[in-house]
Amino acid sequence: MKKNIIQNLGFIGLSLCMLITLFFLGVIIYFISVRGFKVISWEFLTQGPRMGMTQGGIAPAIVGTFYLTLGAILFALPLGIACAIYLCEYSPKGFVVNLIRISINNLAGVPSVVFGLFGLAVFVKFFGFGISILSGSLTLGILTLPLIISSAQEALLAVPQSIREASLSLGATRWETIKNIVLPTALPGILTGVILSIGRVAGETAPILFTAAAFYTRGYPKSIFSEVMALPYHIYALMTEGVHPDQQTAIAYGCSLILLFMVLMISGIAIYIRQRQRGIYG
Amino acid sequence: MAFASLIFLIGIVIVLFKEALPIFQKVKPLEFILGKAWYPTYSTPEFGILPLILASIWVTFGAILICVPLGVGSALYLHELAGLKQRAILKPLIEILASIPSVVYGFFGMVILTPLLQNLFHLPTGLTALNASLVLGVMATPTVCSLADDALNYVPKSFREASFAVGANRWQTLTQVVIPAAGSGISTAIILGMSRAIGETMTVLMVAGGAAVIPHTFLEPVRPMTAAIAAEMGEAPMGGSHYHALFAIALILFLTTFVFNIIAEMISRRFRIKLGLSG
Numbered sequence: 001m002k003k004n005i006i007q008n009l010g011f012i013g014l015s016l017c018m019l020i021t022l023f024f025l026g027v028i029i030y031f032i033s034v035r036g037f038k039v040i041s042w043e044f045l046t047q048g049p050r051m052g053m054t055q056g057g058i059a060p061a062i063v064g065t066f067y068l069t070l071g072a073i074l075f076a077l078p079l080g081i082a083c084a085i086y087l088c089e090y091s092p093k094g095f096v097v098n099l100i101r102i103s104i105n106n107l108a109g110v111p112s113v114v115f116g117l118f119g120l121a122v123f124v125k126f127f128g129f130g131i132s133i134l135s136g137s138l139t140l141g142i143l144t145l146p147l148i149i150s151s152a153q154e155a156l157l158a159v160p161q162s163i164r165e166a167s168l169s170l171g172a173t174r175w176e177t178i179k180n181i182v183l184p185t186a187l188p189g190i191l192t193g194v195i196l197s198i199g200r201v202a203g204e205t206a207p208i209l210f211t212a213a214a215f216y217t218r219g220y221p222k223s224i225f226s227e228v229m230a231l232p233y234h235i236y237a238l239m240t241e242g243v244h245p246d247q248q249t250a251i252a253y254g255c256s257l258i259l260l261f262m263v264l265m266i267s268g269i270a271i272y273i274r275q276r277q278r279g280i281y282g
Numbered sequence: 283m284a285f286a287s288l289i290f291l292i293g294i295v296i297v298l299f300k301e302a303l304p305i306f307q308k309v310k311p312l313e314f315i316l317g318k319a320w321y322p323t324y325s326t327p328e329f330g331i332l333p334l335i336l337a338s339i340w341v342t343f344g345a346i347l348i349c350v351p352l353g354v355g356s357a358l359y360l361h362e363l364a365g366l367k368q369r370a371i372l373k374p375l376i377e378i379l380a381s382i383p384s385v386v387y388g389f390f391g392m393v394i395l396t397p398l399l400q401n402l403f404h405l406p407t408g409l410t411a412l413n414a415s416l417v418l419g420v421m422a423t424p425t426v427c428s429l430a431d432d433a434l435n436y437v438p439k440s441f442r443e444a445s446f447a448v449g450a451n452r453w454q455t456l457t458q459v460v461i462p463a464a465g466s467g468i469s470t471a472i473i474l475g476m477s478r479a480i481g482e483t484m485t486v487l488m489v490a491g492g493a494a495v496i497p498h499t500f501l502e503p504v505r506p507m508t509a510a511i512a513a514e515m516g517e518a519p520m521g522g523s524h525y526h527a528l529f530a531i532a533l534i535l536f537l538t539t540f541v542f543n544i545i546a547e548m549i550s551r552r553f554r555i556k557l558g559l560s561g
Contacts, residue, residue: 007453011363017355018364018372021427024420025379028390079286102547103288109474109543110294110536111481113508117515117532121297125520142290149287196381203383206483206508210515232385236484239392249393256386267381271374 029260036257039250045258049216055247058255063220064133064228065202065259068212071137071224072144072201077194079141080148084190087149088156089178108146112206115143119211134224136212143207144197151193155186188277195270199263205232215241231259298536301529305329308523314530320494320505322514322524329527333496335534337411337504338480340497341490344415345422345479350472352419353426357471360427361434362456373431380424388488391417396489403501409491412500417489418479426475433467434460436557466553470546477542481535483508507531 043057050056083100091097119139129135159182167177183190205213213233221228238252306314309329317330356376364372391413400408437460445455461468491503492513505513511528518524 003451003454007451010453010457014355014359014363017352018359021352021356021379021420021423022372022375024423025375027394028382028386031390031394032386083286100285100288102544103291105547106540106543107287107291107294109477109481109539110291111483111508111539113481113483113511114294114298114532114536117301117511117529118294118297120515121301121529122293145287145290199381203381203385205383205385206512209512232383232484235385235389236488239389239488252389253393256389259383260386263381263383264378267378268374271377275370275374 032253032256032260035250036253036255036260039254040257044254048219049251058229058231058234058251058258060217060220061229061231061234061255062258064213064217065231065262067133067221067228068136068140068208068230069198069202071133072140073194073198075138075141076145076148076197080145081152081190083145083149084152084156085178085183088153089174089182104146104149107142108150112143112204113209115139116207116209116211118142119207124211130225131210131212131214131227132225133212133221133228136208136228136230137224139207139211140201140204143204144201147197147200148193151196152186152190155189155193156182158189159185188273192270192274192277195266195273199266199270202266203232203259203263205230205236208233231255231262235259294536298529298533302526302533305523305526305530309527314527315534318496320510322518322527327523329523331507331510331527331531331534333494334505334507334510334531336496337490337494338506338508340411340500340504341414341418341486341506342476342479344411344500345418346472346476348416348419349422349426349475349479353423353471353475354430354468356423356427357430357434357468358456358461360431361460362452376424376427379420380428382421384421384482384484385488387417387421388485391485391489405501407491407503409489409503410501411490411497411504414486414490414504414506415500417485418482421482421485422475422479425478426471429471429474430464430468433464433471433553436467436554437463438557463557464553466549466556470550470553473542473546473549477539477546480542481508481539483512487512507535511535 045057045062046059047057048060049058087097087100116139119135123129123135123138124131163181163185164177167181172180208230212228213230214227215229215237217227217229235252235255238248238255242248314329314331315335316332317328318332319328319330320333321328360369360372395413395416396408398408399405399410399413441459441463442455445459450458486506487509490506490509492505492509493503494505494510497504511531514524515528518528
């Protein structure tokens with residue numbers, strides 16, 4: 001009897017852990033949605049800030065985040081997929097592959113602020129790109145590379161070996177097999193990884209602190225060498241700079257809701273596709 | 283192209299060393315790490331990062347106290363109690379918790395937790411090590427949960443069946459067979475969660491309070507290493523001592539997380555071999 005009582009108590013404990021975790025998720029989403037929703041209007045989404053950040057909207061920050069994310073993906077996508085193809089389809093097993101795999105794992109674990117310093121020293125200073133969309137995108141691109149590589153790898157590994165062999169037996173070369181058979185089959189999986197990285201990149205702040213972001217720019221960025229406003233940085237700056245804390249906090253709620261909505265939509269889509277995908281391959 | 287990640291990793295190491303080393307011509311490495319005063323902008327600046335290191339350790343330790351029980355507990359719930367249908371809902375919810383940007387966590391800590399803690403403990407400011415620990419702990423929970431859940435799923439079904447066959451109930455099987463078998467996988471999850479908490483920047487920058495003094499209680503403002511870098515780099519003159527000192531902090535951070543990742547890698551490799559799984 002006693003051991004069943006312990007079992008019940010244990011299971012209640014585990015359920016509590018799960019409930020508390022979900023509670024935090026609920027609280028965060030609740031407060032930001034309810035308070036953010038009050039601020040959001042058409043003007044908020046389509047105009048720039050006015051009156052020393054106390055009025056107006058966040059349109060330049062939305063546009064800035066879009067450019068930075070686009071730049072990062074354009075840089076990391078070809079590199080990441082090429083790397084995954086090499087690792088899965090071409091590379092001889094052994095020391096080199098191990099070394100690359102370890103470096104991918106470790107690159108994924110590097111704190112994001114360290115990427116920021118790397119971007120500052122290399123792109124801003126050494127290459128002379130200055131604080132700009134270009135520097136920020138490249139820094140974010142490197143940060144997201146491990147995520148793209150590992151999800152592309154997972155997608156490629158899920159392609160059944162028999163399909164490859166069928167293609168090779170029909171006289172296709174290795175490259176033709178990869179291009180016409182393997183990549184199209186793995187495409188949904190690769191896309192999922194890309195969408196997930198978009199969500200991650202759009203919300204990153206620390207890497208763009210010293211490489212791209214500005215609290216206020218007049219209008220929209222003109223070239224890839226301009227400084228930009230970005231949503232995540234805008235939230236941080238509204239909360240820590242300026243002289244009108246109350247009005248700024250209200251705007252920060254609006255910004256957080258927009259950012260949260262964007263990121264959760266994006267990752268939600270990715271998670272949905274992946275669940276279906278896993279269902280298909282078992 | 284395949285070597286891109288390797289090249290970037292080596293590039294980061296080179297850049298960190300190159301930009302950090304000049305500070306050690308002014309301050310001895312040991313004085314830098316154990317020095318108790320961090321006054322980088324004084325006319326005779328002092329570069330002792332012990333307060334920053336201790337702040338990082340305190341905040342991370344506090345986060346562990348939250349994310350380990352919550353993360354591992356939730357993983358055990360997913361593994362043992364949630365049916366397939368519940369799992370299909372709960373797993374994505376945990377992933378959503380993981381995908382909330384850190385600046386939003388920081389914002390939440392500032393506007394909701396800060397006044398709450400301030401009133402609860404009657405503090406002059408709610409921006410404290412405790413606040414940072416709480417937010418970091420919640421942030422690291424999904425990381426620990428997902429990885430611990432993976433580890434639990436690697437334990438072969440036959441282990442459980444053998445345990446049931448000798449008359450153990452579900453709880454005994456869980457605590458005496460499944461958890462020990464998945465133990466090193468779970469510890470990998472904890473180490474990676476820790477690594478995430480140490481390296482997290484925006485949250486601690488926003489809610490830890492920012493005072494660069496050696497912490498005595500959880501209810502004081504502190505300035506962890508990542509926050510110091512993020513807050514001060516904008517004002518540090520390029521190529522000056524302060525600039526190099528911040529790179530040196532980044533180097534220490536990088537090496538710490540690097541060691542954590544390597545340890546996690548080694549443990550998880552042994553774990554897979556122990557359970558008869560290939561790498």
